[in-house]
Amino acid sequence: MGEGYAAVLPANAWNWVAVWRRNLLAWKKVALVTILGNLADPIIYLFGLGFGLGMIVGRVDGTSYIAFLATGMVATSAMTAGTFETIYATFARMHTQRTWEAILCTQLTLGDIVLGELAWAATKACLAGIAIAVVAATLGYATWPAILYALPAIALTGLAFASLAMVVIALAPSHDYFVFYQTLVLTPMLLLCGAIFPATQLPDAVQQVGHFLPLAHSIDLIRPAMLGRPAGSVGLHIGALCAYAILPLFLSVVLFRRRLMR
Amino acid sequence: MSSVAVGFAGVTKSYGGKTVVDGLSFTVAPGECFGLLGPNGAGKSTITRMLLGMARPAAGEITVLGVPVPARARLARKRIGVVPQFDNLDLAFTVRENLLVFGRYFGMSTREVEAKIPSLLEFANLENKADARVAELSGGMKRRLTLARALVNDPQLLVMDEPTTGLDPHARHLIWERLRSLLARGKTIILTTHFMEEAERLCDRLCVLVGGRNVAEGRPHALIDEQIGCQVIEIYGGNPHELSSLIKPYAKRIEVSGETLFCYAPDPEHVRLQLRGREDLRLLQRPPNLEDVFLRLTGRELEK
Numbered sequence: 001m002g003e004g005y006a007a008v009l010p011a012n013a014w015n016w017v018a019v020w021r022r023n024l025l026a027w028k029k030v031a032l033v034t035i036l037g038n039l040a041d042p043i044i045y046l047f048g049l050g051f052g053l054g055m056i057v058g059r060v061d062g063t064s065y066i067a068f069l070a071t072g073m074v075a076t077s078a079m080t081a082g083t084f085e086t087i088y089a090t091f092a093r094m095h096t097q098r099t100w101e102a103i104l105c106t107q108l109t110l111g112d113i114v115l116g117e118l119a120w121a122a123t124k125a126c127l128a129g130i131a132i133a134v135v136a137a138t139l140g141y142a143t144w145p146a147i148l149y150a151l152p153a154i155a156l157t158g159l160a161f162a163s164l165a166m167v168v169i170a171l172a173p174s175h176d177y178f179v180f181y182q183t184l185v186l187t188p189m190l191l192l193c194g195a196i197f198p199a200t201q202l203p204d205a206v207q208q209v210g211h212f213l214p215l216a217h218s219i220d221l222i223r224p225a226m227l228g229r230p231a232g233s234v235g236l237h238i239g240a241l242c243a244y245a246i247l248p249l250f251l252s253v254v255l256f257r258r259r260l261m262r
Numbered sequence: 263m264s265s266v267a268v269g270f271a272g273v274t275k276s277y278g279g280k281t282v283v284d285g286l287s288f289t290v291a292p293g294e295c296f297g298l299l300g301p302n303g304a305g306k307s308t309i310t311r312m313l314l315g316m317a318r319p320a321a322g323e324i325t326v327l328g329v330p331v332p333a334r335a336r337l338a339r340k341r342i343g344v345v346p347q348f349d350n351l352d353l354a355f356t357v358r359e360n361l362l363v364f365g366r367y368f369g370m371s372t373r374e375v376e377a378k379i380p381s382l383l384e385f386a387n388l389e390n391k392a393d394a395r396v397a398e399l400s401g402g403m404k405r406r407l408t409l410a411r412a413l414v415n416d417p418q419l420l421v422m423d424e425p426t427t428g429l430d431p432h433a434r435h436l437i438w439e440r441l442r443s444l445l446a447r448g449k450t451i452i453l454t455t456h457f458m459e460e461a462e463r464l465c466d467r468l469c470v471l472v473g474g475r476n477v478a479e480g481r482p483h484a485l486i487d488e489q490i491g492c493q494v495i496e497i498y499g500g501n502p503h504e505l506s507s508l509i510k511p512y513a514k515r516i517e518v519s520g521e522t523l524f525c526y527a528p529d530p531e532h533v534r535l536q537l538r539g540r541e542d543l544r545l546l547q548r549p550p551n552l553e554d555v556f557l558r559l560t561g562r563e564l565e566k
Contacts, residue, residue: 007332025355104314261318
């Protein structure tokens, strides 16, 4: 049984790059549109929520609400970009478009493909996160070097959520099932992890749950970096996000093997 | 080079309690075109999937280009080109980009693939379509691109799962001609098909599959001699069952398929004599072919 799994794991440390480059080539054809979308989305939210709500709530957590929200949105958009790239684009390549089927006839293994797709989803998450950080810095709610400090955390967030979504697409019979993941997992996470309001507003028991969620670890890294504050327990947060990236990766490879290589 | 390109020994595979491949054994020599013939559901696609390490046999041994599969299938796949039953070209890309991306999956650099693209396009008669999107191509062009894509890693072995299904006759002949030129270059080909003409034209040897079992194996003409070995009269019109009792004494064997009666007759003149004057019938006498073999070996299976 062990050898059966060895044949599907990543074959080496660089095979996945070919899959990542395939996705890059496809993305280049629509790059302008997606970058505009990545920029327009946060601008609308920051202006709408930041000014509208910001007027009412005033200062939050020792900073203006709009600056607080911008940092939460960097993490959240890395989460949604990593997730959506996986559950829509990657699922289509795995399922309807037969792209994976073609790749499985080459020297690449299932693990190589999953790794390449994860790296690509993390890349998309970085683009989305950076877009918001750039908007925030332009408006003066974050410093420019802060984007650089936050970048590793954004990439790790994208990787972790893409990896979790990979398990979802390995199990979902069709794309209709993804709505459960969005409404039952992603949306509650948005509310429990202090993205749009401080988690301290929540009841104690709920706060405890929030501490274990990947988005909370991501925000605890990105928010201090962008606001120029010292961050606590950096090792713990990085370790937790790494665990959320690596464990689902192996689980998804096992599930994909069961699904695609019967 | 090893004397066996592909070897299956006692391979069995079942899905949900249904046996799809049942104790299958065959070997393919290097440079040979080997056909897997069988009706739909005979296990042809499962066999090609197992050959590539994409499905694990429940029992038996598979060796491809000298390595055990599925354990070391990745090494085998480096030297295999695959033409799948259904096109899985990348629709987002142009013809050229499809070849580029696929070459990189084999670890080739962009420069290496780009150096190969002109000869691949020429092989596939797609020189004028290099920058066309795949969606703009006809069915025949897509198949030729799939074939060119399968050659990007300069494979020793080509695995083709019904390469001409769904193509018009012109496109089909063009593919056959390309496959023959690959055989002339010394490539080994494994071909699954249910087109008898395709198998007869291309295959050096073939095996006929029924219910995942190898029921006959050999050179096409040897199989025809062995299984049929006499002239065939096809009779159209009339009631096949009434006719069959009329000519039975003069026939080696009679097969009814739809409205056609196939009479296998060592002495066809006697049969013709029996049917003289029957204006309602149309007779066609011809030498036996692979389709007769196929009907004989798989016919009973279809009746079920």
